[in-house]
Amino acid sequence: MNDLILKEVARFLFPFIELYGFYIVFHGHLSPGGGFAGGVVCGAGFILYTLAHGHKALYSLLPRHIWTFCESAGLAFFIFLGLVGIFVGREFLANSSAGFPLGRTGELFSSGLVFLLNLAIGLKVASTVTTLFLNLEEED
C-alpha cells in the first residue's frame, strides 16, 4: 500500500496502540481486560503497521525468528509457572499456596501468579494474532 497519509498516521499511532495494549495486559487483575484483550490490541497494532509499511518493515522491526520464539515462549512460560507449584510441593498452577506473594490488593504488582500468567498470555496472543495475519496475508 502506498498511501502517504496511511503511512504517517500508522507510524504516529503505532507506539500508542502498543502502549495501550501493554496497559491492558499489566492491569489485567485490576480492571477489565487481561492477557487476551491486551494481546489482541498489541497484535492489532502490529497488523496496522504491516498493512501500512509492508512485511519487510515489520521484519526489520522484529525479525521472523523472534515471532516464532515468542509463540513458544508464551506457552513455555505459562507451563513453567504452573510447574513452580509442583516443585514447591503444591498442586499444578497453585497461586498463594505455592509461595507467590499476593501483595496489597489494588496495587499494580500484586496477586502473584495472576499477574505473571497475564504477561505470558499477552505475549502468546500478541505473537499469535500477528503471525496468523502474516501467514494468511503473505503473498508469493
Place this chain on the structure above:
Amino acid sequence: MQNLDYIAAMLLFVIGLATMLFHSNLIKKIMGMNIMETAIFLLFIASGYVTDAKPPIALAPGEAAVNPLPQALILTGLVVSVSITAYALALVRDLYRHFGTLNATTIARRKGSFT
C-alpha cells in the same frame, strides 16, 4: 418479553445456520459459523446477568454482582473461535489455490477428477 436476550441469541443462531446452509461460497460459510458462535456467546453472557447488579470488579462487601463465571468461560470460547476461524481460512485459501474457486458445490463436483 423478559427473555429478549435469549430470544435474540436463538434467532441469531438460526441466522448463522441459514447463512451456512444457503450460501455455497466458503468464506460466507465461515461467516455463518462465526455468527453462530456469537449467538452462543450472547446466550451464555446473558445467562449470567443479574438485574441491578454491578460488574464483578472491586466490589464493596455484600454488593450484588453479575455472575463472573460465564464471562470467564466465554473468554475461553472466544479463543477457540478465533483459532477455528483462522484454520478454516487457511484451508479455504489452499482450496482456492488448488481449484481456483470458492464455490463449495463446484469443488465437491471437481473433487473426483483430482485425487
Place this chain on the structure above:
Amino acid sequence: MRPLILALILTLTAVCLVLVALEMPPLGNPSAPSQASPTTAYYNKQAVTDTGCLSHVAAIVCDYRAYDTLGETTVLFTAIAAILALKNSREGSAGE
C-alpha cells in the same frame, strides 16, 4: 425445491429454539439456577481474599480455572502450528 425444504427446517428450528427461550428462567433473576449455585457465591465472596485480584473474571481465568486457560493457550498454539504446517507442506510440494 431444496431452498424450500431448507427454509422449512430453519423455521422449525427457530420456532423450537424461541419456545425454549420463552421457557427459560427470567433474565436477570438472582435465584435462577445458574446464579444460585454455591460456586458463584463462593467466587463473589472469596475471590479478592483468595487471589488478590480486584477483577473476579481475572481471578477465575488465571487462578481458579488456570488449567482451562492452559488448554486454551494450547488451542491457539495448535492452530498456529497447523497453519504453518499447511503453508510449509504447500511450499514443499511446489518446490519438488
